Amino acid sequence: MLRPVETADFPLLRTLWTDPAVRRFLGGPVPAERLDRRLADAANQRGHFTVVLTEARQAVGRVTLDPDHRAAGRAEISYEFLPAYAGRGYASEAVGAALTWGTQAAHGHQLIAVTQAANVRSRRLLERLGLLATEHLVEYGQSQVLYALAPSG
Helix, strand or coil: CEEECCHHHHHHHHHHHHCCCCCCCCCCCCCHHHHHHHHHCCCCCCCEEEEEECCCCEEEEEEEEEECCCCCCEEEEEEEECHHHCCCCHHHHHHHHHHHHHHHHCCCCEEEEEEECCCHHHHHHHHHCCEEEEEEEEECCEEEEEEEECCCC
16 A cells, blocks of 8 residues: 555654665665654655555555656655565565556656666566666766656557
């Protein structure tokens, strides 16, 4: 289930943002001096969702859809999950649901995702969900691949 981020999710967010395994392809753990500010800005943002396992009521990750800072007219989807829940299909289901929501909520903006070229698991996930690699770029000192949602039809 995707639901808006709440202040009760701050322990999950703190873990996601400081865990080296989660942040491996995201520039490393968020520095302590930036963490409180990120948490203060996290709750109740449109397009920011906590991923909750329905039966267990366990929060396991987050998915966000924000305006793309690289180009007007695009919205970027991002996601982070606790390592213990990797490889179980939760990311595929949650990101797929967020993409479906985003195609309606993004008001004609093209949906994109960017991941490090080295992040093979994330690249495969995006490709399974119908995104196409359209651009290679360097950001944060790393080779990145920009994926765009293929037009439906």
